[in-house]
Amino acid sequence: MRPSPTTPSLDTALSVRGLVKRYGGVAAVDGIDLRLSAASVLTLLGPNGAGKTTTVEICEGFRRPDAGEVRVLGLDPVADGERLRARIGVMPQGGGAYPGVRAREMLKLIAACSARSLPVDWLIDVLGLTSCARIPYKRLSGGQQQRLALGCAVVGRPELVFLDEPTAGMDPQSRRLVWELIGALRRDGVSVLLTTHLMDEAEALADQVVIIDAGKVVAQGTPSSLTARSGEQQLRFRARPGMNLAALSEALPSGYRTEEPIAGSYLVCGQLNPNVLSAVTSWCADQGVLADEVRVARRSLEDVFLDLTGRELRS
């Protein structure tokens, strides 16, 4: 027998308006607006230091905003902290457990904090932690610690889950498990606020993506609306490095941009059609090279992200 949802789900699980948080004189969060619809996944995407974690910690009630309005499940996270924490699940960045505790003990403790928790042994098993259930937390691998932290976030059957970089340090199998779990949360009506700097993660999981940089929202929308901007498409292929791009452009109709962003990796941007594809491969054939890994795609979220936040490595 499964319990029914305790509250009629509101339309908006979380809303943030004009959020500002300063450390010293520097604004870590500088006027962010967010809205997370109930039973959907909102992803905060941004480079390190963009203000993602600060925003999440304010929503969890751990930090006081300097300005702005925050409502989580209709509550003020600071003033109504205790009521709110009984309804949310949190996976802090880097997890959190007693250094000497065993995975099962830790999950049992978090389960004890909620009224109708999920079965602990089942969760340990499904998270692939059975084999290390008796190893102290400090000796678990990063991925195992992350999976335990994820278990702690969902064990209390929350209405809203905060996942701060949930797949950091995970191997591909674990990431797949986490993605599957997030999909199941959404399917069962749980709202999810997720932060990541992984594009594929945002693309695969999010209903809405908010790209933030230096504490400000620089773009938002569904993954497809963000990547479909201007209907531009890309043709990517690999070939011998250093081919003559000007000659390639001449071989194409006007209105196409050609680049070699990484040596040996070529990019043709514009409205693609079969003739353009054919022209590119014929031109390569004329150069006596095989165009390898030819791929036509819309702009990836990574392109959008790099266009907005810059391609330079930041210190």
Add this chain to the structure above:
Amino acid sequence: MSSPLGTRFPAGTFLPAPGRGRLGHMLATQAGIELRLALRHGEQVLLTVLVPLALLVGLTLLNVVPLPEPRVAMVAPGVLALAVLSTAFTGQAIALGFDRRYGVIRRLAATALPRWLLVAGRLAAVLGVVAVQMVLLSAVAFALGWRPAAGGVGWALLLVLLGCAAFGGLGILLGGTLRAEIVLAVANVIWFVLLLGGGIVLPAAQLPGALAGAVRVLPSGALAEGLRTALVTGQFPGVHPILVLLGWALVSAAVAARTVRLR
């Protein structure tokens, strides 16, 4: 080869059903885990059980410190005070320092566990360890010929509880504010200083005049002296040690409430 959505997590698995757990269950679970962690942590057990046991046996059998006979009557109360110092202060501070480092305090603060219960759970675990220490050390002291005055046992228990409050407050204050490595160093140094010069090994009366006065207002001195009076004479140990311990408990709790950080 991903399993299709629904095999690992059947539909309805995560259907929301939030709510806070029962307070008693939360307290028992947290205190139980912290008690087990304390008892299976090698260095903690060395500090809280093995060193006090070694001192109890060594100081009773070997004449390294001048004490009136029967030596065990003076040694045992001091060792009981040391046990409280080790667990409630040093062990607690170090554990809290590293718990903060590993994010557990923040992790627990993000659940429905109320903040006061978070502290209560830690103190309950401290009381559990102290109970184990008292039983073990008293049994060994008894085997060495210790016969405490029955009339003082009640007072001794009260003093031990007050000692737990005073040292527990100081331990939370230290462990809750500084970096884990600094906590480790400071907590051990204070332990060592109080052991030798804080009225635990040497009764205050045997210390030089100025130091003796200072020792009587230290929590270690107040606890050890109070226990000696109660357990040797069977009499009320006087209001002095009670007030000293209560004072340290209140001041440390008040300061800790303002300064302790989750991380």
